[in-house]
Amino acid sequence: AQSVTQPDIHITVSEGASLELRCNYSYGATPYLFWYVQSPGQGLQLLLKYFSGDTLVQGIKGFEAEFKRSQSSFNLRKPSVHWSDAAEYFCAAVAYSGAGSYQLTFGKGTKLSVIP
């Protein structure tokens, strides 16, 4: 079955420290991959996406992600975290689901807390 796994439920980092959020996918072929961020009471904001080509993808707010086919991973990174980055982060993959339909499948999310 197609799935996306985020192994870390909750991560706490100090402001200014680097960050890496893990994401693994299980699909028959390489899906299209996304990272979204959700602040409390808000909808999902797209941080970045990977469709093909360069395996290092740059996104908004200083985030980047690296696609590694050999590890079925798409980890999100940021060199220096700001207090405003505290939020829930979701990795997602999109693929056909049959009969002309397609859908995003999300991981369960990683909650990021930032210590001032």
Added chain:
Amino acid sequence: GAGVSQSPRYKVAKRGQDVALRCDPISGHVSLFWYQQALGQGPEFLTYFQNEAQLDKSGLPSDRFFAERPEGSVSTLKIQRTQQEDSAVYLCASSLARAPGGTIYFGEGSWLTVV
């Protein structure tokens, strides 16, 4: 508007009441999705429309849930005889693409609480 718009933003329903949640996708977007997000969980797929055609409703949890998009733009998610387990955020999303490969934009969600 520039983004996906959902209404109402907040809804409190008494158990057994029917509710209707509206989604206005980005103008011209062909694909429309509904997701359900329980507290502390990731969004779960409910249904997918391509224009007015509902191509996938495999994620609808029961026959109490019904979605439509009659003119290929605005969509409504209807929940009949609401139960407490229906309490969640209902997210609508849209995309210009008919196939995987386009950006999918989300609305801010409709927060449903069933009491």
